[in-house]
Amino acid sequence: MAARVGAVASFQPRDPAFESRVRASFARQSMMTTLGAFLERVVPGEVDIALPFRAELTQQHGFLHAGVTTSIADSACGYAALTLMPPEAAVLTVEFKVNLLAPAAGQLFIARGRVLKAGRTLNTCSGEVFAIDGGAPKHVLAMLGTIMTVENRSGLAD
Amino acid sequence: MAARVGAVASFQPRDPAFESRVRASFARQSMMTTLGAFLERVVPGEVDIALPFRAELTQQHGFLHAGVTTSIADSACGYAALTLMPPEAAVLTVEFKVNLLAPAAGQLFIARGRVLKAGRTLNTCSGEVFAIDGGAPKHVLAMLGTIMTVENRSGLAD
């Protein structure tokens, strides 16, 4: 039983254009441009976002502000969920929780969002941010959140 | 009993210079400058941060990115805790939880951080963000988080 308990979900996208759709929506998130973040990897149920360190994004001790690592983790989770949504749906974050495991010190930060459960309306996602600074990546943030699949709401897309 | 159940804590600051200390630390958070946020109100156990809307801070639908409202709520909670810390301590966010009650649409956003419980090492804080756009303020974000009082760690202050 132990072996089966950890089984990882595999996902079938419902929109074959999921990757271009995610990339186009990401490009419209002006906040990602302001941060200097870019979209690295888009596969069904999983998305990576990279962010180089910038001194304009820090808190009082010189580490990245928690709101910055949270921003890229939230976008990674939301877009991981969007890869699995039907073509006409829009993505909306309902809630998340973040644990800060270590100060966000480093040259490059990678946020990975992953769908744990894709439901009809609600999707549960986990996010992680790793700091890279020469040696092994350091795990700096863990996220657990809920992303909504919004259908039939005029004016909202992707 | 009902009346007593909702009682609000009142706090005595342990550092008489709490306000200038919070203002100096806020000024070192380059992320707040990048967002265009400013510190409004600093009283023992409670801090308000204001942020005018800017198109550079949005997600794909044109609302403020959840990471932006989270950033000002986190700073408001952290500084609410700092108002009550002893002079030599530094403030560090351990974790927070955020519920997004409505899209962050509006001209001005006010984040209020409030200490629910000030402990020796850990402080529990609640945060709220309101959007203001002509009419009554709209409650857009609720936060609950843990802020650590860090003592005797060389190199970390406020």
Next chain:
Amino acid sequence: MAARVGAVASFQPRDPAFESRVRASFARQSMMTTLGAFLERVVPGEVDIALPFRAELTQQHGFLHAGVTTSIADSACGYAALTLMPPEAAVLTVEFKVNLLAPAAGQLFIARGRVLKAGRTLNTCSGEVFAIDGGAPKHVLAMLGTIMTVENRSGLAD
């Protein structure tokens, strides 16, 4: 502005039988009977549950187990949301976050659930647990959670 920022919502129930409906559903939660909890107060958007201390419900140090205070806070939040739901809907917890402010020591515990935002599908609720032991009530738990209004799902009611 400061005065308006803290404004409390007032709610109109959509089912005039909201109280008897909540009481009947609570009576079907066998877990509440197992804990020895009872439903105290049911008003639109707000529900109180009381639980006397019992040694069978403790963790290793003799305080109530966090799962116990969480159970009554979750039921209080869920039923606060149910007071506002349309007649045919069922209530389901999506997620919650809990901060434990102090050890759950005392003779009586009161959980209060309150709706912060009632949406069409999702409701955001806050919960608090107070311990009562002679003196002033002590705030031992803060909860923030999401409760779903489930409609048109056969077999689920209230």
Next chain:
Amino acid sequence: MAARVGAVASFQPRDPAFESRVRASFARQSMMTTLGAFLERVVPGEVDIALPFRAELTQQHGFLHAGVTTSIADSACGYAALTLMPPEAAVLTVEFKVNLLAPAAGQLFIARGRVLKAGRTLNTCSGEVFAIDGGAPKHVLAMLGTIMTVENRSGLAD
């Protein structure tokens, strides 16, 4: 880099008697006896707790109450952290967040707690609950939480 980003921590216990210590503390959690839960697996940084379904532990639709699955996930996380603590320390839950991925229907429930980061004072843990009912285990709960290592507090042990 992708391969290294997911790396799993491996832990060295600081108390060689970690397993008997966890088992003795679990035996003192009367709540676990009340639920009918038992401790299955105790390894450094990871603990499994099993709970057979019982009708006395349900919510109004006949599924296990969220407070029940939360209780075993919280104990699994706390004891996962305790496996790594120094001999004289006590374990205390600071906070957690829970996402309910599916109704807790099944004959047997397994909660697995795992340490993500073991710090001097604070430990970040993740928890999962799986429901087993003939077929493949179903993931019903995800937890992310903070567990405190309490030292030098008279009267608290393990």
